Amino acid sequence: MAARPALLVHRDAFSELPIEDMYYLMDIAVNNLPKPRKESYLAQTGTMGGHKITDILFTNSFQVGLGDYDSFHYGNFPEASVLNHDCRPNLAFFIDQNLTHYTHAVRDVEPGEELTISYIDGLQIRPVRQERTRNSLGFSCACSHCTLSEGDSGASDSRLLAISRIEGELSDFNSQASSPAMIEEYMRLYKTEGLEHNIAGAYTLAALNYNLFGNAAMAKKFAELSVEAGLLERGSETADVREMKSLADDPKAHWSWNMKPHL
Numbered sequence: 001m002a003a004r005p006a007l008l009v010h011r012d013a014f015s016e017l018p019i020e021d022m023y024y025l026m027d028i029a030v031n032n033l034p035k036p037r038k039e040s041y042l043a044q045t046g047t048m049g050g051h052k053i054t055d056i057l058f059t060n061s062f063q064v065g066l067g068d069y070d071s072f073h074y075g076n077f078p079e080a081s082v083l084n085h086d087c088r089p090n091l092a093f094f095i096d097q098n099l100t101h102y103t104h105a106v107r108d109v110e111p112g113e114e115l116t117i118s119y120i121d122g123l124q125i126r127p128v129r130q131e132r133t134r135n136s137l138g139f140s141c142a143c144s145h146c147t148l149s150e151g152d153s154g155a156s157d158s159r160l161l162a163i164s165r166i167e168g169e170l171s172d173f174n175s176q177a178s179s180p181a182m183i184e185e186y187m188r189l190y191k192t193e194g195l196e197h198n199i200a201g202a203y204t205l206a207a208l209n210y211n212l213f214g215n216a217a218m219a220k221k222f223a224e225l226s227v228e229a230g231l232l233e234r235g236s237e238t239a240d241v242r243e244m245k246s247l248a249d250d251p252k253a254h255w256s257w258n259m260k261p262h263l
């Protein structure tokens with residue numbers, strides 16, 4: 001799905017203008033949208049209370065950057081705001097420089113299965129995720145991952161902590177502790193956790209580390225997976241996608257080639 005914004009409002013407007021002035025401006029902005037767009041804006045649900053048009057913006061917005069120095073606007077995309085949050089979603093999304101919101105499936109979706117995105121960092125353990133949705137977004141997350149039994153949730157949190165620990169080692173290209181077995185374990189944990197919506201960076205790290213160990217075939221395989229996932233998660237214009245394309249084309253020409261042959 002590709003969606004365009006109905007409304008874009010700089011965050012600072014809410015901290016720098018009296019709130020009554022903002023309500024007035026928000027009313028003018030929405031009431032001047034073309035009729036079908038205004039209707040799709042007003043059809044969204046607001047859950048935070050107060051001024052309805054502003055409540056809809058706060059309940060249904062994505063963070064949108066405009067250029068390097070002006071990074072936080074509330075962007076409202078009515079077609080995308082029907083998507084509920086899941087800590088293990090089946091869709092990935094990104095907003096490109098042209099302010100288009102793209103949504104892609106990252107795994108097979110069964111007929112009748114709800115389409116979901118993640119509003120937060122799913123790599124955090126359950127208590128942190130719950131705190132984020134409650135305090136920053138105003139709802140208590142009821143997704144299937146947050147409602148696992150204590151035992152299953154504890155096992156998930158242990159995997160997430162292991163991912164974070166291994167990531168630290170694999171990101172340190174001078175680490176003496178990293179090994180091909182560690183890369184395999186890292187990818188296994190990612191798959192077991194169901195983090196397909198946010199896996200491009202993990203594939204990148206696996207590709208780089210296999211290349212450090214002089215394993216061209218595995219480096220190429222993971223660089224290609226990184227490109228494939230990166231296109232869904234971030235689009236084609238990212239430095240990571242470009243770098244992984246070049247690594248996949250010629251692992252031995254990449255700066256990381258065979259830097260750790262002794263291990």
Ligand SMILES: C[S@@+](CC[C@H](N)C(=O)[O-])C[C@H]1O[C@@H](n2cnc3c(N)ncnc32)[C@H](O)[C@@H]1O
Pocket residue numbers: 044045047059060061081082083084085086137138139140141142143
């Ligand atoms: C952008 S809207 C999503 C669409 C909304 N459910 C609707 O019907 O308009 C965000 C709101 O949906 C609800 N929501 C989304 N994901 C949720 C989740 N995992 N657990 C509980 N509530 C959720 C919360 O009320 C949240 O403020």
